Amino acid sequence: MRVLLHYDMDHEEHGLDIVSCSEQDDARFGELLPDTEVLWHVLRPVTAADMDRAPKLKLIQKLGTGVNTIDLDAAAERGIAVANMPGRNAQAVAETSLLLMLAALRRVVPFDARTRRGEGWPADRSLVGGELAGRTVGLLGGGEIATLLRGMLEAIGATVVYTTRRPRRDDPAWRELDELLRASDIVSVHIPLTDETRHLLNAERLALLPEGAIVVNTARGAVIDEAALVEALASGRLGGAGLDVFEKEPVDAGNPLLALDSVVVMPHVAWLTRETWDRYFAVAAENCRRLARGDGLLHRVV
Numbered sequence: 001m002r003v004l005l006h007y008d009m010d011h012e013e014h015g016l017d018i019v020s021c022s023e024q025d026d027a028r029f030g031e032l033l034p035d036t037e038v039l040w041h042v043l044r045p046v047t048a049a050d051m052d053r054a055p056k057l058k059l060i061q062k063l064g065t066g067v068n069t070i071d072l073d074a075a076a077e078r079g080i081a082v083a084n085m086p087g088r089n090a091q092a093v094a095e096t097s098l099l100l101m102l103a104a105l106r107r108v109v110p111f112d113a114r115t116r117r118g119e120g121w122p123a124d125r126s127l128v129g130g131e132l133a134g135r136t137v138g139l140l141g142g143g144e145i146a147t148l149l150r151g152m153l154e155a156i157g158a159t160v161v162y163t164t165r166r167p168r169r170d171d172p173a174w175r176e177l178d179e180l181l182r183a184s185d186i187v188s189v190h191i192p193l194t195d196e197t198r199h200l201l202n203a204e205r206l207a208l209l210p211e212g213a214i215v216v217n218t219a220r221g222a223v224i225d226e227a228a229l230v231e232a233l234a235s236g237r238l239g240g241a242g243l244d245v246f247e248k249e250p251v252d253a254g255n256p257l258l259a260l261d262s263v264v265v266m267p268h269v270a271w272l273t274r275e276t277w278d279r280y281f282a283v284a285a286e287n288c289r290r291l292a293r294g295d296g297l298l299h300r301v302v
Contacts, residue, residue: 001288002056004029004036006044006065010047013285033057038291041070043268049072059291063280064089064271066220067301068193075302082302083287087144088279089271094148095195096270097188097218101137102241103264104214105130105186107240110261133157138175138184140200141191141219142168149188181208186216193220203228212239218270221246230256233263244270 001015006029021028023044033054039046040061040082048071051057060070062084075082103109106129114120137153139146139162150160150173161175161183168174177200181187187209191197201215201224209215215238217224226247234237240262246255249268257263287297 001037001292003040003288004032004034005040007040007042011280011281013288016285016288039286043069045069045071047079051080055211059083059287059297061085061284061287062301063284066192068220072302080298080302081291081297083090083297083300085280085283085299088283089276090144090148090181092220092273092276093145093190093270094152096244096266097145097149097190097216097242098152100216100218100244100264100266101118101132101186101188101214104216104240104242104262105132107262109264113261130251132186134157135185136161137185138162138180138187140177140180140187140189140223142174143190145218146188146190149190178205178208181205182210184213185210186214187214189219189223191223193222198222199225201225201229204230205230206238209238211237212240214240214242216242220246221249226255226257230260233257233260237263240264 003016003018005018005020006023007020010020011018015089015103019032021032023042030053033050035056036054037056038059038061039054039057040063042063046060046069051074057080059081060075062070062082065084065086067082067084070082072082107127110127133156136159139150139160142164144164146162150162153160161173161180163175163177163180175183200223203225206228215224215229229241233241242264243257243269244266251258251267258265283298290297
């Protein structure tokens with residue numbers, strides 16, 4: 001079975017013919033599509049045009065959870081199965097969310113720049129950081145990532161509240177969204193991007209956060225209205241942000257968020273650990289075996 005790993009790395013799996021291609025190399029991607037039976041997809045969007053160039057394609061296997069980068073309607077129309085692997089990156093993403101909170105609180109970006117310039121001590125008052133212990137952290141979402149992160153935060157001494165689409169009124173930590181925002185010193189995004197969640201955190205909702213609050217996003221960039229976030233940060237009303245995702249990816253060097261030293265950024269790599277790759281490949285290989293046998297696929301979406 002010919003498998004195309006759409007990422008710049010090599011991987012071998014018994015019984016599978018795996019070729020790899022960088023997500024930035026569209027020419028090679030186009031050359032490999034005609035013989036591809038299974039596409040192991042990471043981030044670069046998979047379009048209807050891509051599928052039309054892959055007449056043998058039977059399965060698009062998302063290496064991760066979010067399938068908003070796949071044209072699901074086009075896949076269904078062409079009889080191409082789509083599967084994902086929820087939870088396999090949860091530990092890495094939860095840890096990275098915690099990392100971004102701490103980095104924003106402790107002003108890592110300006111301290112890093114000062115240290116590299118040899119400026120050393122003393123630090124002015126604007127660089128005095130804060131601690132997670134004693135703060136209230138609001139989590140948007142109640143899935144595996146949010147659940148893991150909640151445990152980490154509570155172990156540190158933070159108070160955690162969360163919101164979900166379906167109310168969980170039996171849990172005293174559950175809040176309506178606007179109530180959560182008013183209470184949160186830090187808000188962290190852990191929900192998928194849908195028509196309903198696009199720009200969920202707009203200017204009006206960001207204004208509900210307490211002055212000096214921090215926003216963290218390791219889910220999908222467009223859940224937050226970036227223009228509104230830039231304005232709130234530049235004005236000083238919000239204290240900082242930790243962002244692994246952006247509305248447009250890869251993020252452009254001219255994005256105004258990158259010019260703010262109150263913002264810690266990463267290029268959509270919260271999931272990127274050796275352990276995550278091991279879990280990804282285990283599920284992806286199993287689904288290839290199931291496809292070959294005609295068995296039901298794990299975590300089939302389409």
